[in-house]
Amino acid sequence: MASQPSLDTLKKFVTDKGQIASFFSALSEGLFDHLSDAVFTSTIDDSIRSIYQASIIY
Numbered sequence: 001m002a003s004q005p006s007l008d009t010l011k012k013f014v015t016d017k018g019q020i021a022s023f024f025s026a027l028s029e030g031l032f033d034h035l036s037d038a039v040f041t042s043t044i045d046d047s048i049r050s051i052y053q054a055s056i057i058y
């Protein structure tokens with residue numbers, strides 16, 4: 001299973017929405033150039049879901 005952004009990364013993103021770096025970190029966490037297309041897609045989908053969930057919870 002693909003990794004999801006860490007809770008700390010998500011908290012930084014949602015508590016200071018002006019930090020583009022936090023968003024990028026949350027979005028790209030777990031992405032590596034050696035991943036297959038399927039794993040890359042799954043990882044980024046999980047990241048997007050996690051970012052969305054954090055944005056409506058916190």
